[in-house]
Amino acid sequence: MASVQQSALSEFWDNLRGVPRRLYEVTFRNGVPKTDRTRSTFIFGNVFLHLHSVRTHLWSLRWSTTAGLGIITTAAFLITVITGVLLMFYYKPYTDVAYQSIKDIHFVVPTGRFIRNIHRWAANVMVVAVILHMARAFYTAAYRKPREFNWLIGWGLLVVTLALSFTGYLLPWDQLAYWAITIGANIAQSPREITDAIGITAWFDIGGLQRELLLGSDKVGEEALIRFYLLHVMILPIAICMLMAVHFWRIRKDGGLARPADADERVASERAQSYPVFTEQPEKTYQLAALVKGKTSAVGKGPENTLPSMPHLFYAELAVLMLTVLICLALAFVSDAPLKELANPLVPENPAKAPWYFLGLQEIVSFSAFTGGIGIPMLCIIGLGLIPFLDRETAGTGEWFGGPGGWKLVRWSILFGFSSSILVEAFAIRFGWLREWFPSVPQLVITLINPGTVLTGIFAVYSIWLVRRYNSTRAGALGLFTCFLCGFIVLTVIGTYFRGPNWDFYWSPSQWQAH
Amino acid sequence: MNKNKYLLLISSAGVLLLLVIAAVSENFFKEWHGIQASAKNPEGAIESRLRQVVNPNLRTADRCVTCHVGMAPGEQIASSLKVAAAHKPVFHSPSEMGCTVCHGGQGLATTRDDAHGTVAFWTEPMLPAKYAYAGCGTCHTPLGVPTSGVLANARKSFERLDCYACHRVDGRGGTIRVGGDVTGMEGPDLSATGIKGYNAEWYVGHVAKIASNEAWKNAFREIPDHERAALKVFLDTRMGASRLVEAKAEFNTLGCAGCHKVGNFGGDAGVDLSLSGFKDPNQVSFANVPGEHKLENWIKQHFRSPVSTVSGSQMPALGLKEDQIDLLTMYVLSLRRRTLPDVYLPKDRVRAMRFGAREFVADGEGIYAAVCTACHGASGGGTRFPGLVPNPSITNPDFLELASDEFIAQTIIKGRSGRPMLAWGERENGLSADEVAALVAYIRKLGGGVQAKPDPLPRIWAKGDTTSGGRLYTANCAGCHGALGEGRDGPAIGNKPFLDIVSDTYLTETISRGRRGTTMQGFATGSVIRRSLTPSEIEAIVVYLRSIGTK
Incomplete structure (x- = not known):
């Protein structure tokens, strides 16, 4: 008995001494990821890393392929999560203390103001990056088969990103927040413009219902604040995390990033300069890859022109991640997140402006709430979602501005898009619109005919003309998408910098008179 | 891959650098760190940390004492820097009340400009030191404040009778010890007699002292009644903020309440001034205001020239002197009545708001002036x-x-x-x-004591023809009083409330005799431009006037 006890005890002692070694072994289950093989298994064995494929095509590693925009968006999101959680320690989502808690974050919480600045800038970087990322995917025709589904996921991510940013806007409970959300809520109510015009609001008030769902009350108050807070810190982050996981994972399942058919030949020169491919024979990598469907995957083409994701892809990703952090930190250093006066329902901001990315819409809202708030956004969202289903061509996939017309068409479209948007806006600003000419005109007419719908019409006609001229849907899509971006930029800039009190036109905010 | 490696290296180094800068500046280079480093208490250097005065009842957390560390509760701190000096003795302990409730500004802030509230998006900058007593208006409402003439007279009486010799008021006087020996008591401090009250029989006591005390014989003489009445006014208005009382007296003298409401009393022609001390300087136009963009400058310029300061303002330029403007500015800044918890609701405020106590002296002179x-x-x-x-x-x-x-x-x-x-x-x-x-x-x-002449006639007695009265009215009266008596240069004599109370005697006599010193000439006698009216014609005008008044 004694000897057994002794051996069990010594075994226990040995086990105890062996804890660090075993801990190391169970963590790095397949050995230290030093060789290509252990690195591959490392990726496979890790739930987060396995969203990547084990090997990455040289084409995907080119900076010009994606400009790192997806990673920038992801990095910005991670920054907002980290800074956002830090802010949550101090923020109190109640109308009587919310503003005060932001002041405390500014003045008392160590580096609190800096963290809030980072949070704000990362959120803006994320919005910009997600729009540019969408443009990249569009211009490289990366939405095409088999990536249609992932385009739709990205489309969802765009919407959730804007929703996250918008819900965060209310939380400081200052004048800026209060009146921006008031505008937002009125936009949600804008279907009333239609229901009023045809006289059915009394029994079918979809606008009022939307507004009430958004605010939980008939005015912006405590209910709205709690609602926005919950959406901002829980529901939308969970939604975006799930969508992101699917988005990343679909990249692998769809055979990596979209690349041109002749990508292999074009990366040949880079291969020579790279870290040697196949330092040793992989054992099972391609058995798994063989299950992946699709003609653009590595199946049947051999592993040439790919590099191990670890470390090549990871270095690229980490570099972009840190660059994004640096950009957000630097912006946070030079520019403070705004915090205006305590929200005061009795003193309307004039002009009351929505967050910048909605100012283009607000510009249209100034003519017709329904067109700017519901009509055009729905058109844009539906249009963006339909892109991969309407353009089913194959020419130019993976190429910047690929497809009939190419860069030349896009160039002309930029010119056309900018000039037509500026002209229509300049006309409306200089000469007024229907309401100024015929004060008694029914609002329904303005809902149908306003600078927003006129621009939409011009762009639509232009893209139909392109489809016929190039005999290609892709050409029409290139033109329409480019015009859409140009219109977005022009309207946003006008709404941001050139609109003052009462939404009147001013050349510079310095001309706004105190009111 | 090397490009990515270098990018990673440089970015990471940049991030590290920025984080270090942020951490260092946060922990070592805030302005208050330097101020606290200069301060000492009896035990030596003080601990460098954020300090604040929290008052849950007033919902304030004032971090002003982080820099003004000498005013921090319960600490005896000395410093070579003026900013860290102790607060001068005041009625309300700063360590209980905090700072912003009196001084305004942003108590939550820990940097100078933010704390003083002189930044964009803070609606309530600190009251300037010159108008510091306007801060009393946050809670207090001095009641029964006389006109500035009465107040000045009271002050003169107090000075002339040399009450300052024995009594101390607002830090002045009270140096003589009657009786010459050190055991003799100087007179009590009278700075707050208007709040704390005083012995109404003081005069009897003083007079009695003359008989019993040899020294008092030289120090005190009998005071005539009207001087004693003036002294009473002086004592009743000592509320610890003499300049604010003077300011309010000025407001009560110029008849501002005829157009402006303060609290629950006043006219509606002008804006309600009840919260005008809280006006946000970021929301007013300084386009025509000389000097710094500060609220007090705006208010002053507004008094000098209302229309150029606020376009469309109906307020006439009153031709005020600069010292009057200064007092009125102080008063306007003091109109900042905050909602208060019951424990902090002062009696004067309760009396004014709940029981309608007047803020001016409610005798004929006081009401007329106010x-x-x-x-x-x-x-x-x-x-x-x-x-x-x-x-x-x-x-x-x-x-x-x-x-x-x-x-x-x-x-x-x-x-x-x-x-x-x-x-x-x-x-x-x-x-x-x-x-x-x-x-x-x-x-x-x-008006020099002119009394009304008794009128034996009933209120309405005039008889006449409306048509001829109308013709005569149009010819003689409409030019000044308006075609329908709506008033132009002359008063609105067709106004219904006027006709409801005025007697025919009043009207006929006024028409026939006119009013001396005005453009209203008597119509019973002619002039170079018109003939005289007969009594029956005047009666016809009165009848006509009554007929248009009922329309």
Whole structure:
């Protein structure tokens, strides 16, 4: 008995001494990821890393392929999560203390103001990056088969990103927040413009219902604040995390990033300069890859022109991640997140402006709430979602501005898009619109005919003309998408910098008179 | 791959650098760190940390004492820096009340400009030191403040009678020890007698001392009644903020309440001033305001030239002197009544808000000065401001002779509909019957004591033909009084509330005799430009006038 006890005890002692070694072994289950093989298994064995494929095509590693925009968006999101959680320690989502808690974050919480600045800038970087990322995917025709589904996921991510940013806007409970959300809520109510015009609001008030769902009350108050807070810190982050996981994972399942058919030949020169491919024979990598469907995957083409994701892809990703952090930190250093006066329902901001990315819409809202708030956004969202289903061509996939017309068409479209948007806006600003000419005109007419719908019409006609001229849907899509971006930029800039009190036109905010 | 490696390296180094800079500046380079480093308490250097005064009842957390560390509660701190000096002794302990409740500013802030509130998006900058006592207005409402003349007279009496020799008021005087020996008591401090009260029998006591105490014989003499009345005014108005009381006296003297409401009393022609001390300097136009963009400069310029400061303002330029403007600015800044928890609600505020206590002295003179002066003039002679309805003289002897006390009282109570004259007796918290009676008596006093002539006739007795009366009215009266008596340069004699109380005697006598010192000439005698009217013609005009008044 004694000897057994002794051996069990010594075994226990040995086990105890062996804890660090075993801990190391169970963590790095397949050995230290030093060789290509252990690195591959490392990726496979890790739930987060396995969203990547084990090997990455040289084409995907080119900076010009994606400009790192997806990673920038992801990095910005991670920054907002980290800074956002830090802010949550101090923020109190109640109308009587919310503003005060932001002041405390500014003045008392160590580096609190800096963290809030980072949070704000990362959120803006994320919005910009997600729009540019969408443009990249569009211009490289990366939405095409088999990536249609992932385009739709990205489309969802765009919407959730804007929703996250918008819900965060209310939380400081200052004048800026209060009146921006008031505008937002009125936009949600804008279907009333239609229901009023045809006289059915009394029994079918979809606008009022939307507004009430958004605010939980008939005015912006405590209910709205709690609602926005919950959406901002829980529901939308969970939604975006799930969508992101699917988005990343679909990249692998769809055979990596979209690349041109002749990508292999074009990366040949880079291969020579790279870290040697196949330092040793992989054992099972391609058995798994063989299950992946699709003609653009590595199946049947051999592993040439790919590099191990670890470390090549990871270095690229980490570099972009840190660059994004640096950009957000630097912006946070030079520019403070705004915090205006305590929200005061009795003193309307004039002009009351929505967050910048909605100012283009607000510009249209100034003519017709329904067109700017519901009509055009729905058109844009539906249009963006339909892109991969309407353009089913194959020419130019993976190429910047690929497809009939190419860069030349896009160039002309930029010119056309900018000039037509500026002209229509300049006309409306200089000469007024229907309401100024015929004060008694029914609002329904303005809902149908306003600078927003006129621009939409011009762009639509232009893209139909392109489809016929190039005999290609892709050409029409290139033109329409480019015009859409140009219109977005022009309207946003006008709404941001050139609109003052009462939404009147001013050349510079310095001309706004105190009111 | 090397490009990515270098990018990663550089970015990471940059991030590290920025984080280090942020951490260092946060922990070592805030302004208050330097201030606290200069400060010492009896035990030596003080601990460098954020300090604050928290008052949950007032919902304040004032971090001002992080820099003004000498004012931090319960600490004895000395510093070479002025900013860290201790607070001078005041009625309310800063360690209980905090700072912002009196001084304004942003208590939550820990940097100078933010804390002083002189930044964009903070609506309540600190009160300037010069107007510091305006801060009392956050909670307090000095009541029964006399006119500035009465107040100045009271101060003069106090000085002339040399009360300062023994008594201390607002840090001045109280140096003589009667009796010459060190055991003799100096007189009590009288700085807050208006709040804390004082022995009303003080004079009897003082006089008795003359008999019993040899030293007092030289120090004190009997005081005549009117001087004692002035001293009473002085004592009643010692509320610890003498400049604020002076400011309020100025407001009560210029008749501002005739147009402006403060709290629950005043007219509606001007804006309600109850919270004008909280006006956000970021929300007013400084386009025509010289000097720094500060609220006090805006208010001053507004007094000098209302229309150029606020476009569309109806307020006439009152031609005030700079020292008057300074006092009124102080008063306007003091109008910052905050919602207070019951524990901090001062008695004066309760009396004013819940029991309608007057903020001016509610005798005839006080009411007239506070309510009537701006329009009818300090001596009742009427005023005329460009672009506004002229305000009639109410001390004209011809008027006072014809107007019965009842007529004047009813005019004050019911006002004139649609005219600047409000119904002062029918308004919420308006003048009581006693106050109106006192006011009528004071108006007669202003007019040199002219009493109304008894009128044996009934109120309405004139007979005549409306048509010929109308013709005569159009020819003789409409030019000044308006085609329908709506008033132009002359008063609105077709105004219904006027016709409801005026007697025919008043009208016929006024028409036939006119009013001396005005453009209203008597029509019983002719002039070079018109013929005289007969009594029956005058009666016809009165009948016509009554007919248009009923329309």
